[in-house]
Amino acid sequence: MNWRRAIARGVSEMHALVRHASTAAPGFRVLMYHAVGSRISEDHLGIYTIAPTLFRAHVAALVAYPGMRLTGLREGLVGEGLRIAITFDDGYKDNLHVAAPLLLDHGIPFTVFISTEFVRNRDANYLSPEEVRELGALPGVTLGAHGATHVPLTQCGDEALRHELVASRGYLEDLLGKPVTVMSYPHGAVNRRVRDAVASSGYTLAACSRFDINAPGRDPLLLCRTDILGIDSVRVFRQKLHGDWDWYRRKNHDPELGISTPKITGMT
Numbered sequence: 347m348n349w350r351r352a353i354a355r356g357v358s359e360m361h362a363l364v365r366h367a368s369t370a371a372p373g374f375r376v377l378m379y380h381a382v383g384s385r386i387s388e389d390h391l392g393i394y395t396i397a398p399t400l401f402r403a404h405v406a407a408l409v410a411y412p413g414m415r416l417t418g419l420r421e422g423l424v425g426e427g428l429r430i431a432i433t434f435d436d437g438y439k440d441n442l443h444v445a446a447p448l449l450l451d452h453g454i455p456f457t458v459f460i461s462t463e464f465v466r467n468r469d470a471n472y473l474s475p476e477e478v479r480e481l482g483a484l485p486g487v488t489l490g491a492h493g494a495t496h497v498p499l500t501q502c503g504d505e506a507l508r509h510e511l512v513a514s515r516g517y518l519e520d521l522l523g524k525p526v527t528v529m530s531y532p533h534g535a536v537n538r539r540v541r542d543a544v545a546s547s548g549y550t551l552a553a554c555s556r557f558d559i560n561a562p563g564r565d566p567l568l569l570c571r572t573d574i575l576g577i578d579s580v581r582v583f584r585q586k587l588h589g590d591w592d593w594y595r596r597k598n599h600d601p602e603l604g605i606s607t608p609k610i611t612g613m614t
Contacts, residue, residue, distance in 0.1 A: 371589030378571040396576035432456040455486035459530040490528035498535035511547040558595040
């Protein structure tokens with residue numbers, strides 16, 4: 347563990363010592379992971395990849411967590427109490443080879459959002475076209491788009507924005523032989539213009555990177571997520587499930603309110 351990662355984990359654990367709500371927050375909580383064991387070159391703090399042993403501990407804690415329902419991304423939009431869905435961004439190989447076997451053993455559905463140029467270029471860290479098909483054929487797995495080239499969509503002109511949305515969706519549909527109607531915003535970069543372009547491109551559900559739980563009536567094209575990091579101990583993970591870290595939403599504007607784009611940070 348490098349010293350920056352050690353400091354980040356220490357700060358996280360200090361927060362964990364003092365934060366604990368009396369009851370779990372109800373609503374639809376969407377967990378956001380990235381890589382499970384893979385090295386991410388742009389992730390200088392090492393916080394967006396989680397060790398497989400720690401991921402297994404997270405899954406065990408999730409299965410044992412009381413009073414909640416594990417659900418698919420679309421199914422969690424309705425219901426009572428606490429519903430939890432798992433998502434992964436970018437499309438790393440380990441999502442298939444490490445995360446999927448563990449989650450499927452527990453009967454846990456999950457969604458992987460894929461940046462398609464990584465697949466086209468057969469980048470060694472990301473899913474190949476054959477692996478995309480294999481992952482998409484597994485029970486309980488939903489595949490969605492994450493832009494064609496992983497650029498912040500708010501920085502795209504209208505033509506480039508449409509290409510990012512349409513090309514990524516079309517490529518995945520050609521690979522999978524079925525519709526792809528879900529996506530997540532690369533870098534969490536979304537505003538009203540991008541949201542409306544997503545709707546007109548045929549997507550019916552899209553996930554942000556804004557940290558929060560989703561209350562009833564939340565715009566399905568602007569779903570908030572709970573960022574799960576590789577430095578999150580099981581104690582921190584349980585607190586994030588519980589809602590003790592939802593204060594973190596104050597760090598970013600809510601795009602549902604039609605205000606400015608969230609600050610772009612990390613490998614979201």
